[in-house]
Amino acid sequence: MKLYYFDIAPNPTRVMCYIREKGIDIDTVNVSLIEGEQRSPEHLARNPAGELPVLELVEGHYLSESLSIMEYLEELYPRPVMIGATPMARAHTRSFERQVDLGVLLPVARIVHATRSPLGLPACPQVAEQEQSRLPAVLQRVDERIGAGPFAMGAAPTIVDCTLFAGLQFGEFFDFDAFRRYANISRWYDSFRERHQQ
Ligand SMILES: N[C@@H](CCC(=O)N[C@@H](CS)C(=O)NCC(=O)O)C(=O)O
Structure with missing residues (x-):
């Protein structure tokens, strides 16, 4: 592959x-x-x-x-399990991953491309404004859900961590780090980034 x-x-x-x-x-x-x-x-x-x-x-x-x-x-490659070990755990993991993909990764990518697109797309302030106005409510929910972590779904990493991390890292790379206002997300992000820098 x-x-x-x-x-x-x-x-x-x-x-x-x-x-x-x-x-x-x-x-x-x-x-x-x-x-x-x-x-x-x-x-x-x-x-x-x-x-x-x-x-x-x-x-x-x-x-x-x-x-x-x-x-x-x-x-x-079923091990380590990253989409939940039971039907219910898999359903919750998939549901949270969708929320993070559609509610965080996609809006952050749109904001970056609408303001300083690395692909050279034309600036689009209305798109940036609209996405930015929706993001705080989603980030607040994600922050509450992560809580003390250590991972997005609790004790072990899942696809939710990967999707959330990729979205936030892309934003941070292009100076959009609104997630830093959320203590749990911010702590989780730093620890997950460190895990991937090793
Ligand atoms: N829904 C697709 C989206 C893929 C996507 O949009 N990839 C972006 C990079 S993050 C891309 O290849 N963009 C190239 C372009 O728009 O020209 C997925 O989840 O893989």
């Missing part, structure tokens, strides 16, 4: 984070979003949407969508 990715970009980052947590040995190929390589014929053949990440399952057979990639890998 081979993962096509690009550093810092939030969706590839959450899959890379998951792979590191699992200790899976997968070849990686950098596709530069800055250079526009995602729109090359080679990459469009892997994913017609021109997005990352993409997992090459076997030669010439590709899987896109970060969550589907993590779900697939979880089936291949």
